[in-house]
Amino acid sequence: MNEPNKISGLTRAAGISALHEGYMPGFGNDFETEALPGALPEGMNSPQRCAYGLYGEQLSGTAFTAPSHQNERTWCYRIRPSVKHTGRFSKIDVPYWQSAPNVDPEVISLGQYRWDPVPHSDQSLTWLTGMRTMTTAGDVYTQTGMASHIYLVTASMRDEYFYSADSELLVVPQEGRLRFCTELGVIDLEPREIAILPRGLVYRVELLDGPARGFVCENYGQKFHLPSRGPIGANCMANRRDFKTPVAAFEDRDAKSRVVIKWQGQFHETSIDHSPLDVVAWHGNYAPVKYDLTTYCPIGAVLFDHPDPSIFTVLTAPSGVEGTANIDFVLFRERWMVAENTFRPPWYHKNVMSELMGNIHGQYDAKPQGFAPGGMSLHNMMLPHGPDNEAFEKASFGELRPGKLDDTMSFMFETRFPQHLTRFAAREAPLQDDYIDCWDSLKKRFDGTPEGNWD
Numbered sequence: 001m002n003e004p005n006k007i008s009g010l011t012r013a014a015g016i017s018a019l020h021e022g023y024m025p026g027f028g029n030d031f032e033t034e035a036l037p038g039a040l041p042e043g044m045n046s047p048q049r050c051a052y053g054l055y056g057e058q059l060s061g062t063a064f065t066a067p068s069h070q071n072e073r074t075w076c077y078r079i080r081p082s083v084k085h086t087g088r089f090s091k092i093d094v095p096y097w098q099s100a101p102n103v104d105p106e107v108i109s110l111g112q113y114r115w116d117p118v119p120h121s122d123q124s125l126t127w128l129t130g131m132r133t134m135t136t137a138g139d140v141y142t143q144t145g146m147a148s149h150i151y152l153v154t155a156s157m158r159d160e161y162f163y164s165a166d167s168e169l170l171v172v173p174q175e176g177r178l179r180f181c182t183e184l185g186v187i188d189l190e191p192r193e194i195a196i197l198p199r200g201l202v203y204r205v206e207l208l209d210g211p212a213r214g215f216v217c218e219n220y221g222q223k224f225h226l227p228s229r230g231p232i233g234a235n236c237m238a239n240r241r242d243f244k245t246p247v248a249a250f251e252d253r254d255a256k257s258r259v260v261i262k263w264q265g266q267f268h269e270t271s272i273d274h275s276p277l278d279v280v281a282w283h284g285n286y287a288p289v290k291y292d293l294t295t296y297c298p299i300g301a302v303l304f305d306h307p308d309p310s311i312f313t314v315l316t317a318p319s320g321v322e323g324t325a326n327i328d329f330v331l332f333r334e335r336w337m338v339a340e341n342t343f344r345p346p347w348y349h350k351n352v353m354s355e356l357m358g359n360i361h362g363q364y365d366a367k368p369q370g371f372a373p374g375g376m377s378l379h380n381m382m383l384p385h386g387p388d389n390e391a392f393e394k395a396s397f398g399e400l401r402p403g404k405l406d407d408t409m410s411f412m413f414e415t416r417f418p419q420h421l422t423r424f425a426a427r428e429a430p431l432q433d434d435y436i437d438c439w440d441s442l443k444k445r446f447d448g449t450p451e452g453n454w455d
């Protein structure tokens, strides 16, 4: 065991190869890691007395009796048990972070919507106060559905910690780098990466450089996992080795601290006199993880036609109905377009699922204009949508040589539940009133002849 090292005030396990410094590769592995030598018990979970005087504690992410292939839990060996990391609670207002059901009678959610990037203000905003809920779906009380948020972070959390009992968070940065100092280790995150913060995990979020903006999918339901590849086989799409879970890291720090907890859509605070990030060693399969989206290996049409966009699914969170996701996280990244005699952009469609998209980088092929990096769009349940006229004409008349769709990275949070706009999304965020006009100039090309009118 090498000497531990320090990052952001936390003592972190060392001895990891340079390739994965600070992280362990894999998705859903049974990991083990210790920031001090010998802190992890050998061959058992709960010794009579733990090394270093640590407390053993289990963090369960699934019911004790969940089927073994779905069962997730982590054993933590920590300076204080978690009961010392909360006291009495008081309710606080975090007015821009909303939970489902959040149906505002004055807001119309039926429609096709698109937003410009939400700009930063001169306010000092942390991960908590900078969260802006755009849509909610399902019901936080029954652990179904989701919420989508934009975060605008201009300040680090100081002696402040947070966890959500309601949800796991899928974080999609668009601008600026963030550091998540969690109970189980440190994740540094930048645009074109994503992170998953499990339900119940305590963490603090720091800003690594300038202001940060990005998207969050708050998953109230069953955890995200990798989709089945079916006939595709054992490789491509998101590969397990490209996910990274942090090594153990802890801080032994006495300081008056605030812990904020999201529980049943409400926020509560409690005061303690030390840092709760005190897990010296842990083993298990319930842990935060990050993933570099540029390692996603897309599969696509190699002769004709356009497959369903589910071909680009990175992660899926089940709903209980087989094949019908509570949430799919879908990535549209650069790729080659080679299909012959084919309308290559996404076709026109109505979908029983509700599609919320965000642009991380570049230009999206079905909407060459108006969908800016940092922007979002919503095509709700059974609302028709598809390419605008510019995209339609380009795809209908262009020469179908192999072409690289470059400089593009956008994503979709797709859910089986209709999404409701928050008051913020409808009234305060930069909603494009004219979005629906993007289909105005689509012409009638039917003239009764088999050739149609393509003038």
Ligand SMILES: [Fe+2]
Residues within 6 Å of the ligand: 349, 351, 355, 379, 385
């Ligand atoms: Fe769609």
